[in-house]
Amino acid sequence: MVEQALKLEQREALPDLGGHFGIFGGRFVSETLMPALEELDAAWRRYMKDPDFLAEMDRDLAHFVGRPSPLYLAENLTRQVGGARIVLKREDLNHTGAHKINNTVGQGLLARAMGKRRVIAETGAGQHGVASATIAARLGMECVVYMGAEDVRRQAVNVYRMKLLGAQVVAVESGSRTLKDALNEAMRDWVTNVDDTFYILGTVAGPHPYPAMVRDFNAIVGREARAQMLTEYGRLPDALVACVGGGSNAIGLFYPFIDDTEVAMIGVEAAGRGLSGQEHAASLCAGRVGVLHGSRTYLLDDDSGQIRHTHSISAGLDYPGVGPEHAWLKDCGRARYVGVSDTEALEAFHNLTRTEGIMPALESAHAIAYGLKLAAELPQDQIVLVNLSGRGDKDINTVAELEGIEF
Amino acid sequence: MNRIDRRFSELKRAGRVALVPYVTAGHPSPAATVPVLHAAVKAGADLVELGMPFSDVMADGPVIQNAHERALAQGTGLDQVLEMVSAFRRDDVDTPIILMGYANPIERRGVGTFARQASEAGVDGLLIVDCPADEADDLQGQLRSHDIHQIFLVAPTTTDSRLNHAARLAGGFVYYVSIKGVTGAASLDVDSLAPMIKQVRARIDLPVAVGFGIREPAQAAAVAAVADAVVIGSALVDRLDRCESVDEAVVVVREFLAPVRQAMDNSAPVSVEETA
Numbered sequence A: 001m002v003e004q005a006l007k008l009e010q011r012e013a014l015p016d017l018g019g020h021f022g023i024f025g026g027r028f029v030s031e032t033l034m035p036a037l038e039e040l041d042a043a044w045r046r047y048m049k050d051p052d053f054l055a056e057m058d059r060d061l062a063h064f065v066g067r068p069s070p071l072y073l074a075e076n077l078t079r080q081v082g083g084a085r086i087v088l089k090r091e092d093l094n095h096t097g098a099h100k101i102n103n104t105v106g107q108g109l110l111a112r113a114m115g116k117r118r119v120i121a122e123t124g125a126g127q128h129g130v131a132s133a134t135i136a137a138r139l140g141m142e143c144v145v146y147m148g149a150e151d152v153r154r155q156a157v158n159v160y161r162m163k164l165l166g167a168q169v170v171a172v173e174s175g176s177r178t179l180k181d182a183l184n185e186a187m188r189d190w191v192t193n194v195d196d197t198f199y200i201l202g203t204v205a206g207p208h209p210y211p212a213m214v215r216d217f218n219a220i221v222g223r224e225a226r227a228q229m230l231t232e233y234g235r236l237p238d239a240l241v242a243c244v245g246g247g248s249n250a251i252g253l254f255y256p257f258i259d260d261t262e263v264a265m266i267g268v269e270a271a272g273r274g275l276s277g278q279e280h281a282a283s284l285c286a287g288r289v290g291v292l293h294g295s296r297t298y299l300l301d302d303d304s305g306q307i308r309h310t311h312s313i314s315a316g317l318d319y320p321g322v323g324p325e326h327a328w329l330k331d332c333g334r335a336r337y338v339g340v341s342d343t344e345a346l347e348a349f350h351n352l353t354r355t356e357g358i359m360p361a362l363e364s365a366h367a368i369a370y371g372l373k374l375a376a377e378l379p380q381d382q383i384v385l386v387n388l389s390g391r392g393d394k395d396i397n398t399v400a401e402l403e404g405i406e407f
Numbered sequence B: 001m002n003r004i005d006r007r008f009s010e011l012k013r014a015g016r017v018a019l020v021p022y023v024t025a026g027h028p029s030p031a032a033t034v035p036v037l038h039a040a041v042k043a044g045a046d047l048v049e050l051g052m053p054f055s056d057v058m059a060d061g062p063v064i065q066n067a068h069e070r071a072l073a074q075g076t077g078l079d080q081v082l083e084m085v086s087a088f089r090r091d092d093v094d095t096p097i098i099l100m101g102y103a104n105p106i107e108r109r110g111v112g113t114f115a116r117q118a119s120e121a122g123v124d125g126l127l128i129v130d131c132p133a134d135e136a137d138d139l140q141g142q143l144r145s146h147d148i149h150q151i152f153l154v155a156p157t158t159t160d161s162r163l164n165h166a167a168r169l170a171g172g173f174v175y176y177v178s179i180k181g182v183t184g185a186a187s188l189d190v191d192s193l194a195p196m197i198k199q200v201r202a203r204i205d206l207p208v209a210v211g212f213g214i215r216e217p218a219q220a221a222a223v224a225a226v227a228d229a230v231v232i233g234s235a236l237v238d239r240l241d242r243c244e245s246v247d248e249a250v251v252v253v254r255e256f257l258a259p260v261r262q263a264m265d266n267s268a269p270v271s272v273e274e275t276a
């Protein structure tokens, strides 16, 4: 506890100038990528202090995205579990259907301010790809989205959506043909075309400044939620629950609460078919410290240090690494991380849909599943705030397929 | 004395520029690697770079990425790479070997253990592609105590402060990458090279190798006129990829490297005094 307090005291300085959160983070990239990262770092530091830039971002978040997103007291669910009250932060109501747009609005405006005419992005489920294509359409920029060939097949509707928005979708055939390979490919494009290209990374992973920058763009979620709790409930929640793929919706919610040490923070990873086997994507629960995609963090690899294939029912959580700030929050004990299986997530998907009339994204369903478990254990005067990071429309085909339904 | 230092001082005395081929260990097959390395030396290589296969080679282009995937699919991990180095050393105790790879497999083994094993196998230098000088301070002690030089990439865009940082940690030589992009992506612009190399030499007192984007004898010759070493990677790996037997791979290496060597030797070298 003393150690935690000490580490938390130092956190104002985190990350340091090299992007380190304690031993985590940093910039583990080839020298060829350094100038791109340094240019981005300088621009981010500059524009995050520029009142005109911030005002424009706020306007877009209000009028284009539809912020603030409401808090919703899930009374039926609360009655069902008979414990703490369950409150949902409704990021599913954002334009394009998830928290991902908070980040792409910020990075899109930054790209324009830096004079770039082309944006690129990686995507797994397609949500970040759609959010990037959306902002590119609005800002009149060329957009290329890298997507693992396997995900292109699984997420055909989102691929078409990106194309409608004018983006070019490139199917990545290397490695495991999923999100991690799409990220590699986007980095390769960026280092080659950095003069006119901005890489919109979709989560709090990657080399500095991405983990800190994407956190800052998503922290609007936590800032709003904190203020809404105080106005609507006259108090802070007792626990925050959010799903963790790379960790952007979770850190967005957690970050403004870090100093409220009476508020518990729980990140929910994809336990897939079980943490005891290999078919999951829970790098914090079941991984170890290593280096992936430019930062030191928890990851899933084999004994010879090769990055492992992962599995989750939800493409957005199917990633072998995690943002370095989560690694740091885990090690200093400020947040804890748990796993929720495919089956539990699917059950929560149906439960929320039938009980409250809200269909969650399969990613968010992981958070709902744990939120219900936690609320059941807590007294009725407590409040569990769950981040509903996205809506489930994109997952209807996946769910139908699992139930053996053909259209 | 480290073999890299010894080799570069021999080359300097002979007024010769180093030819440094890169191949990925285990590509096109694990059996081919040691014969390919020997063939490279016979064809005029002065040092050899051996890639350690990794699943996520973010800084490499499609050619080398494919080589890593094929090597991994045939079971080439760190242990196999080190065995290949030992096997090479049984017949060649002079040619320096530089391992080139990514950080995670080395961290998983443990840097100390890795350095000891690599040194025992006969490795002389290590280039961790995704570990720039900023992140490399902690490695230094363990590599030094096993007499392994840490090789760094420098680029035209490398800032002075990072160049100085690299200068403090680097040994053997520095590897100058002049193109923007991944390995194998573009062709090298030889004209801009001379002033850039001069800048690097002003800050780092080590031989300068130039790589990324060198594909043919004429380019190698042009680079040899201004650099201390010429690295050839993707162009060689691409040719190896099409080989179906060890014998074929050996022939391909010889036929590709010999003219490169010849062109380098025929190019008018800048005299040793001038570059020193």
Ligand SMILES: Cc1ncc(COP(=O)(O)O)c(C=O)c1O
Binding pocket: A098, A099, A100, A124, A125, A126, A127, A128, A202, A203, A204, A243, A244, A245, A246, A247, A248, A249, A250, A315, A316, A317, A361, A363, A364, A389, A390, A391
């Ligand atoms: C709705 C939703 N939630 C969560 C995630 C996971 O990403 P992160 O952990 O960065 O929030 C995704 C990713 O695609 C998503 O679409």
